[in-house]
Amino acid sequence: MAHAAGAGGFIAGCIAPATIVALFLLATTARADETNVMVTAYTNTAADGALRITTHVATNIVSEWDLVMQGKRLWGASVGDSLPALFNRAEYQLNHGYCQVALPLLTLIEQRFDAKALRAFWRDGCSGQFLLEAAFCRAYRLAGEGPNSTNYALAYDYGMRARKRMQDGSGGGNARRFALLLFELGYLPENAPGQSREFRAQAFELHAGLSQDMINLREQYIAQLHPAGIARARAFAQLLTAAPYYQASTYSRCGTEFAMAGEYREAFAWWIRSFKYMQPIEFYSHAHYIPRDVYEWFAFATEDEVRAYQAAVRRMPARFPATTRNVAEIAQWLQCANDKRIQFELDVCAAERAGDAALMTNLWLRGAREFASVWYAARAGDYASWTRHWCDQMRSETWPYMKRDGEPCAAQRVEQYLDKLDPDTLRMYRVALQRRADQFRTHANEKVKAMVAQLDARGKELDKLLAAEQSSRIKSAASSTDEITQ
Numbered sequence: 001m002a003h004a005a006g007a008g009g010f011i012a013g014c015i016a017p018a019t020i021v022a023l024f025l026l027a028t029t030a031r032a033d034e035t036n037v038m039v040t041a042y043t044n045t046a047a048d049g050a051l052r053i054t055t056h057v058a059t060n061i062v063s064e065w066d067l068v069m070q071g072k073r074l075w076g077a078s079v080g081d082s083l084p085a086l087f088n089r090a091e092y093q094l095n096h097g098y099c100q101v102a103l104p105l106l107t108l109i110e111q112r113f114d115a116k117a118l119r120a121f122w123r124d125g126c127s128g129q130f131l132l133e134a135a136f137c138r139a140y141r142l143a144g145e146g147p148n149s150t151n152y153a154l155a156y157d158y159g160m161r162a163r164k165r166m167q168d169g170s171g172g173g174n175a176r177r178f179a180l181l182l183f184e185l186g187y188l189p190e191n192a193p194g195q196s197r198e199f200r201a202q203a204f205e206l207h208a209g210l211s212q213d214m215i216n217l218r219e220q221y222i223a224q225l226h227p228a229g230i231a232r233a234r235a236f237a238q239l240l241t242a243a244p245y246y247q248a249s250t251y252s253r254c255g256t257e258f259a260m261a262g263e264y265r266e267a268f269a270w271w272i273r274s275f276k277y278m279q280p281i282e283f284y285s286h287a288h289y290i291p292r293d294v295y296e297w298f299a300f301a302t303e304d305e306v307r308a309y310q311a312a313v314r315r316m317p318a319r320f321p322a323t324t325r326n327v328a329e330i331a332q333w334l335q336c337a338n339d340k341r342i343q344f345e346l347d348v349c350a351a352e353r354a355g356d357a358a359l360m361t362n363l364w365l366r367g368a369r370e371f372a373s374v375w376y377a378a379r380a381g382d383y384a385s386w387t388r389h390w391c392d393q394m395r396s397e398t399w400p401y402m403k404r405d406g407e408p409c410a411a412q413r414v415e416q417y418l419d420k421l422d423p424d425t426l427r428m429y430r431v432a433l434q435r436r437a438d439q440f441r442t443h444a445n446e447k448v449k450a451m452v453a454q455l456d457a458r459g460k461e462l463d464k465l466l467a468a469e470q471s472s473r474i475k476s477a478a479s480s481t482d483e484i485t486q
Contacts, residue, residue, distance in 0.1 A: 083113055083121050083128065090135055099142035106135055122172065130171030133162035134181045141184050152188055159185045179206040219253065228407075233257035237270065248274040252293050260407050264300040268309065275312040295341060299367075299375035303349035306342065313337040341371060383417050384425045390414050391432035411436075411458075423469050430462045 086109050093102035109132055113121075121128035137159035144151040159181060165171030166178045179202075186199035222239065226232040236254035251274030258267035271294050294309065301309070314337035317330040344367065351359040367376035368385050377385040390410040397410075408416075414429050421429070437455035440448050 083109065083117065084123070087121075087123065087128075087131060087135075094135055094138050094142075097142055099139040102135070102139045103143065106132060106139060110136075119170075124172075124177055125174040126172035126177050127165070127170065130162050130165045130177070133158045133165070134177065134184075137162060137181060138184050141188055144188075156185070156188050156191060159188070175206045179203040182206070219250065228257075228260070230258075230261040230263065233261050233263065233266070237266070240270070240273075256293060256297075259297045259300070264297065265302075265305075267297060268294075268301055268305040272305075272308050272312045275316055295371075298341075298345050299373060299379075301345065303346065303353070306345045306349060310337055310342050344371070378417070381420075383420045384422070386417060387414050387421060387425050387429055391428055394432050394436055423466060426462065426466060426469075430459060430466065433459050433462070 086105055090102045090105040090109070093099075093105070113128070115129065118128035118132060121131075123131060126134075137155045140151045140155035140158065144155065162171060162181055163178075163185065166173075166181070171178075182199045182203035186196045186203060188196070190196050219236075222232060222235045226235045233254065236250070236257055240251060240254055251270050255267040255269075255271035255274070258264070258270065298306065313333060316333045344363070348360070348363050348367070351363055361380055364376040364380035365382065367373040368380060368382050372389070374386055374389040377383075377389070390413045393410045411433065414421075418426070418429075433455050437452045437459065440452055443449065443452070
């Protein structure tokens, strides 16, 4: 039987002191500037010149934590800084779009280090020459001011030089880095008809899961092409199957699309799979919200899915070295794997497996109370909590149609159990609808005006129901009084 979850979250607080000490001891034995991970790369074969996607273990992958800390010390850059440190600072600024800060750093690298030093420096399987030219391409592209801008010309010049290095093999062989370069070139004014389209197509072919801009483009295209529901979920699944090293956040989106379509087995399969392909930079930035996205749907998970999800989260810290910079992130993942919410879900599974109806009801009530699980509230027959949850959602939304894409709107959720609501709860729902109508009453859009009219009409129908209920209670009370008198 499927089971648990509401809008849960992480347990606040710290992990056990002994665990922190152990993590710190491990951290001191690892090199603070090096991380070993699998990266996607390509090889350019001499036989046919075709690009072959491969994977290999790469070292010295710069973590998000490195970039943040180096960025904080940005203005401490000096001629005595090492080449890795200067690249760290420049790439941190480029990742955040701060081209005016990155350009002086890149110029410093170009002026201080000769071609021999740049050829000797490698990161992510790419030479320092390629890294510098690709970084200049992005920086000048971001600094561009129109199609005739000198900045765009410089971006194109540096970008094409970097592209040539990657093609002849002198620049290295990291598909992600190369595709990001092609993506930047694809956004520049064309120097030949169809060139931008060619660059973007090759970028997606090399590595579909790249910058957030590329992810947004693909996801927007899927959302526009397919209506919400199973068609959109399958489109996301097809994208991820074709490009398994896509961002973990897209795996999470795919799982949510399946969940909203009612395909919970597929949803949990994709959520669990997301941790397999999570890249180092995501390890630091996604620990807070990917598990939380799944918590909402735990009410529909099987026991095997809960255990598999817990195991996948628990394996995450082991994929990255326990350096001092990683202690806080590792602690968060360990907290998530050992969260009391996970144990609660396993308790629900055990009660369902034993067929203990009384225990299941008690656990459902606890889930509704302790974890704000609206699904458990409905299973336990706590329709007041169910209605309160959806009324709160209506109050917090700013979109007039009251609808979450791919799911019934909040009002439809309440209407589902309207015949089970007591007068006070029904009145709460009536007030929420009135507030919703008043919120958009002066809106100029015709569709919004029609929605407000529908809300007003439904409000009048609920007033009649409440009046009939009150009349029925009065008659019932009068009848009881007559029986007592007789």
